[in-house]
Amino acid sequence: GEALAVSARVAPLGSRLVLLLVEDLTEARRIEAVRRDFVANVSHELKTPVGALSLLSEAVMDASDDPEAVERFAGRMQIEATRLTSLVQELIDLSRVQNDDPLEDAEPVRVDELVAEAIDRCRHQAGAKQITMAAGGAADLRVWGNRGQLAAALGNLVENAVNYSPARTRVGIAARSVNAPGGDHIEIAVTDQGIGISDKDKERIFERFYRVDPARSRATGGTGLGLAIVKHVAASHGGEVTVWSAENQGSTFTLRLPEAGAARDRSHQQPARH
Numbered sequence: 496g497e498a499l500a501v502s503a504r505v506a507p508l509g510s511r512l513v514l515l516l517v518e519d520l521t522e523a524r525r526i527e528a529v530r531r532d533f534v535a536n537v538s539h540e541l542k543t544p545v546g547a548l549s550l551l552s553e554a555v556m557d558a559s560d561d562p563e564a565v566e567r568f569a570g571r572m573q574i575e576a577t578r579l580t581s582l583v584q585e586l587i588d589l590s591r592v593q594n595d596d597p598l599e600d601a602e603p604v605r606v607d608e609l610v611a612e613a614i615d616r617c618r619h620q621a622g623a624k625q626i627t628m629a630a631g632g633a634a635d636l637r638v639w640g641n642r643g644q645l646a647a648a649l650g651n652l653v654e655n656a657v658n659y660s661p662a663r664t665r666v667g668i669a670a671r672s673v674n675a676p677g678g679d680h681i682e683i684a685v686t687d688q689g690i691g692i693s694d695k696d697k698e699r700i701f702e703r704f705y706r707v708d709p710a711r712s713r714a715t716g717g718t719g720l721g722l723a724i725v726k727h728v729a730a731s732h733g734g735e736v737t738v739w740s741a742e743n744q745g746s747t748f749t750l751r752l753p754e755a756g757a758a759r760d761r762s763h764q765q766p767a768r769h
């Protein structure tokens with residue numbers, strides 16, 4: 496209704512302007528819809544594990560004279576708690592990312608620290624699935640950026656690699672420095688031997704809330720926000736995230752970020768001029 500009213504008002508000004516205005520309105524509505532969806536989605540996702548935990552704890556109390564049942568319920572409680580943890584982690588990441596200017600408190604960040612933190616974040620899940628994690632090349636490399644956001648980005652990639660891989664496979668994290676005319680940068684590649692992603696889905700996985708298989712994603716605590724966060728962090732650092740994948744063979748997500756070099760370090764030490 497509103498869009499139509501606007502187009503009627505400005506119609507005499509020419510159809511191109513009308514089109515622009517209508518597109519603007521649609522975009523504003525779309526963003527608002529995404530925001531509403533986000534709140535509804537996350538609250539809904541949080542309710543499920545909380546409800547399950549409450550029921551399970553009652554079941555444990557009722558089954559206090561049946562050790563086998565207690566063990567079974569406790570196991571399920573652990574799964575629900577993991578889901579809850581990963582949802583909360585995603586909310587934390589999201590709040591880190593909503594910071595307006597991520598580069599305001601940019602600093603040289605050691606890649607081996609980011610890698611260690613990412614591995615730590617899914618140690619529990621990887622252990623349960625007997626997934627081997629191997630990291631290499633990160634020693635002595637430093638990227639230039641916001642530490643919290645970079646940790647969120649790499650953490651999400653490694654978490655996905657573990658989530659979308661079968662048991663007893665390998666997840667590799669390889670970092671290297673690339674000298675390029677536009678500026679030196681760091682590439683961090685996260686490779687898994689998991690389910691892979693079809694060409695059709697590859698185009699959409701970086702969108703907010705997009706999940707190839709919602710049921711599977713939910714079972715691992717996924718909300719479909721992870722890769723949107725990664726893409727946002729990469730872009731706001733002047734970098735990029737790309738994906739290579741073959742179905743049922745695995746995927747490699749590569750994060751390209753600016754390298755912290757001498758020039759950047761020097762400008763960092765000068766007082767900021769505003």
Ligand code: ADP
Pocket residue numbers: 651655656659687689690691692700701705706707708712713716717718719720721722723746
């Ligand atoms: P989610 O919270 O669902 O993991 P993401 O935004 O992190 O959300 O990922 C979006 C979708 O992309 C996932 O639901 C999954 O279908 C697919 N995906 C992401 N990473 C991988 C991977 N390493 N292997 C296979 N599929 C993946």
